[in-house]
Amino acid sequence: MFALTAMNHSNLLRFPFPPFPDSWYALCWANDVNPAVATPARAFGRDFVVFRGADRSVRVLDAHCPHLGAHLGHGGAVVGGEVVCPFHGWRFSGDGRCTAAPGARKLPVGKPLRSWATREVHDRIWIWYSSDDSAPTWELPGTLLDPGLKWPTSERLVRTFPSHPQDVIENAVDAGHFQYIHGMSTVGDSETSYTEHGLTTRLRATTPTARFGVPGQSLSGTITASAYGMGLQTIHTVMRLPKIGIDINTFVIESVTPRERGEVTLLLSVHMARLPVPGATWLAKRSFVNAVAVDVDADIQIWRNRQYLDRPRLTAADGEIGRYRSWAKRFYPRVEARMAAG
Ligand code: FES
Numbered sequence: 036m037f038a039l040t041a042m043n044h045s046n047l048l049r050f051p052f053p054p055f056p057d058s059w060y061a062l063c064w065a066n067d068v069n070p071a072v073a074t075p076a077r078a079f080g081r082d083f084v085v086f087r088g089a090d091r092s093v094r095v096l097d098a099h100c101p102h103l104g105a106h107l108g109h110g111g112a113v114v115g116g117e118v119v120c121p122f123h124g125w126r127f128s129g130d131g132r133c134t135a136a137p138g139a140r141k142l143p144v145g146k147p148l149r150s151w152a153t154r155e156v157h158d159r160i161w162i163w164y165s166s167d168d169s170a171p172t173w174e175l176p177g178t179l180l181d182p183g184l185k186w187p188t189s190e191r192l193v194r195t196f197p198s199h200p201q202d203v204i205e206n207a208v209d210a211g212h213f214q215y216i217h218g219m220s221t222v223g224d225s226e227t228s229y230t231e232h233g234l235t236t237r238l239r240a241t242t243p244t245a246r247f248g249v250p251g252q253s254l255s256g257t258i259t260a261s262a263y264g265m266g267l268q269t270i271h272t273v274m275r276l277p278k279i280g281i282d283i284n285t286f287v288i289e290s291v292t293p294r295e296r297g298e299v300t301l302l303l304s305v306h307m308a309r310l311p312v313p314g315a316t317w318l319a320k321r322s323f324v325n326a327v328a329v330d331v332d333a334d335i336q337i338w339r340n341r342q343y344l345d346r347p348r349l350t351a352a353d354g355e356i357g358r359y360r361s362w363a364k365r366f367y368p369r370v371e372a373r374m375a376a377g
Pocket residue numbers: 100101102103104105120121122123124125
């Protein structure tokens with residue numbers, strides 16, 4: 036008991052900002068949501084039920100039935116686009132209203148279950164979190180993969196570990212760690228640009244092919260890392276294999292969800308565009324997926340053990356980190372409003 040309390044306490048103190056920045060976050064993979072069965076999900080230390088309405092669009096409600104508290108996502112059925120409680124059969128529509136209560140003389144009165152703003156994009160179900168319950172203020176990007184290339188099915192990786200979305204997204208602008216953590220042999224100057232809700236960093240890099248299980252050569256090209264709010268990061272690389280003269284295009288979509296205070300889950304989809312050499316894509320993609328798993332686990336080793344320093348000793352080589360941290364304050368509008376009010 037003491038250990039648990041001590042751990043929660045240290046998570047609360049670990050980051051000097053709120054645990055859940057305002058953003059879109061992925062709750063689960065879209066194809067985990069079976070049309071006939073309710074799906075449980077968890078984020079922001081809360082429980083949700085996910086299901087598909089009659090029009091097949093996805094609905095997300097607070098999970099616990101107002102009758103006697105059963106979790107609608109554990110054993111609940113979906114009938115006519117409504118979720119049916121597994122305990123005594125109360126039914127709820129996508130907007131959270133109770134539409135049937137078997138055995139009751141009239142429909143129970145009371146607040147509907149909270150219904151969350153949802154999107155289904157990039158193979159995931161997303162919900163909008165805001166600290167003051169306001170409506171979404173921006174949208175997730177549409178197409179991410181270059182439609183001019185052929186992208187065979189992606190591979191998936193899932194990781195859960197102690198961290199915070201802002202700490203994970205900071206990785207995108209930290210060009211300094213690419214050589215040490217990700218085994219790149221050279222890393223050029225990076226250029227980062229920010230918008231209201233996103234950022235993009237571009238740099239040139241060289242990496243030994245040994246990282247992909249083929250010793251003796253080097254790949255060189257560009258890496259573009261982008262973030263959309265605090266819940267989505269993408270890494271696009273175009274690397275040239277000089278001996279053969281072909282470009283290898285890879286694209287990693289990484290959603291970052293604060294599951295609990297101080298704990299995040301990453302859902303990664305790893306894509307590689309079809310190579311012009313017959314039969315090579317499958318093998319190359321397998322090596323790339325293995326390299327991504329090694330890379331993400333190396334990052335996680337840092338994230339899970341790192342102390343967040345509010346006043347780090349930055350050098351000229353870390354220029355972007357200070358800018359990133361100032362920019363990231365916009366995802367905590369209540370803190371910003373309190374500071375502005377003095
Ligand atoms: S707890 Fe849901 S119907 Fe009774």
